[in-house]
Amino acid sequence: MSGRGRVLLVDDDADLLAAASDWLQVSGFEVTAVADPHRVAGRIDETDPDVVVTDIRMPGRDGMALLSDITAGRPDLPVVLMTGHGDVALAVSAMRQGAEDFIEKPYDADHLVSVLDRAVGKRRMGREIARLKRLVAAGDSGGIIGDSSAMRLMRDRIATLAAIDIDVLIIGETGTGKELVARALHDGSPRRAGPFVAVNCAAIPESIFESEVFGHARGAFTGAQAERKGKFEYADGGTIFLDEIESMPAGLQAKILRVLQERQIERLGDNVPRRVDIRVVTAAKTDLGEAIAGGGFRQDLFYRLAGTEIRIPPLRHRKDDIPLLFTHFARMAAQRHGRPDPEIGAAIQTTICAGDWPGNVRELKARAERFALGLDELAGMPASSGGTAGSSLPDRLAAFEIAEIRAAMDACDGRCAMAAERLGIPRRTLNEKLSRFGLRGAVAKD
Incomplete structure (x- = not known):
């Protein structure tokens, strides 16, 4: 998994394709550029992107046809459409067919990055939810949710002792x-x-x-x-x-x-x-x-x-499970009260992972249920944990460090030496930060 996300970029204009690819790569995305829309299906299978960005007006096969194929075969893969024609009716039609967003050329580069961040966050959260469903459906977890190494070991021990x-x-x-x-x-x-x-x-x-x-x-x-x-x-x-x-x-x-x-x-x-x-x-x-x-x-x-x-x-020692648990509890609360599933993006995940959660899963569950009902916007950290993310500089810096370390470890498949080089810090410093932020259990393959 790349740090900011994998993007499949489709445009028959070679110059625009190269410029957009360069900008997105500089912004931290992993980009696969495709000029021929007929090759898109194969490249999706090869690269497993987090989001597809495609021009609409292309010779031979347009973006609307690609959108239709992708939503039929991979409904969880977000598609962002671009056009230089300013066709409002076409935009409405595309959104009804399942497009994630619609960007008009010439587009603002920062706006494109913002749209892609939202799409990647939605895609990754969808994967987390699917993984959660698999864990629960498997029936061997006993309802104990968590995919960190600590929780996997604990479930193995429970299974051994139960018999x-x-x-x-x-x-x-x-x-x-x-x-x-x-x-x-x-x-x-x-x-x-x-x-x-x-x-x-x-x-x-x-x-x-x-x-x-x-x-x-x-x-x-x-x-x-x-x-x-x-x-x-x-x-x-x-x-x-x-x-x-x-x-x-x-x-x-x-x-x-x-x-x-x-x-x-x-x-x-x-x-x-x-x-x-x-x-x-x-x-x-x-x-x-x-x-x-x-x-x-x-x-x-x-x-x-x-x-x-x-x-x-305790929850502070398995922080990689926090987004999974929070999403599960929020979705369950939304379903009980007839509410739509809440959107839990990267910013909210960073906020909840920065907390200590002294009340552990019980406290997290209560906070997730309030969030699902619109009673808590998660502007700061839980009062009971003493955190004040978003209000004090040290907490904002800590949240930023956590997000960057997680992204680097994901990009390097959990290898500390490679992640330290990517972050530009000594490996010893990275190890200290992994321990301080409670990230040790989910990483460190070498």
Whole structure:
């Protein structure tokens, strides 16, 4: 993929073709020039352009015929038409037939570049959306969206552990999707036909925690007029997910440990042990070492939980997934509310990739949904992330650097040495910037 985009330029006027090609190449585009309109189809197959720019009035085969062929065979490939005749009716007809834009000769060179930037951005976003659809349709992602190397590795680990009937501890910051990972483990396991029961350990008051989790016998306490199953019994034959395990009351941790070891529970007020056939998946926001050191978490319980771990990378460490996620959430919100799919161009992608997103995927999803409904124009960075892209010089410079580094790495197929040479900076400097901007996971082949 070239940095600014691949352009297939069609014009029977050799002088104009050469001049336009030179200008676009100087502007950062990769240009394939074609003087014979009959050769266009073959060159499209060879070069896979991001946009086709064609003159309308050409001998033998005009631009309208090319437009018709391209929209029929490659409806996702944008076509920009040029004419020196100022034919308004022809322009209207071309737009109705699917032309991306219409430029009148003699054209302004900067305006042409602007039109091509929009077209390339639309084409690349279309490809991202198609890739997203393939990931979701494949059914092996468990709904976990992301194509960065970190997410591919995590999905592989989930697939491996799902088939093994062992307990798993998930470590991930707030909003990274720990329950989604737990559900993927359940859905990919032999227990998929059984129940999936989620328990938020931080949301249940300590006074009723034992009754909620283990159940109670009739008359176990005032108001217990009938016996009641707890969460563990409801999960029998399936998976129980204990989220925010670090918030579990200290007095109950010993009982949870026994359940993990013995696979049996006793209801509150009852002395009858009950066997439960369950898989236990737990999750914590951070490593439990600090909680153990502070006396808030049992070390033996930690050892029982931590035999197998899945660590979810925060969004700031997989920034290449941000445009994909943002587009997915925005499109889903638009569909729910009967809105047209929002256009998410290069400027918006740069803005969202510059944020830290401390709320991770949950925060990004909320922002994308507001954007899809027209409630957020993304003029600056999310307030919760502390970013101010577009308002302060350092943030604007950072956004510019990110965009240029991404373009160079794309153009060089992820090879750091070549990208550093292209950017005119030492390789060590590029490596430092890749780490600082959270771009390391998606690049660096050498």
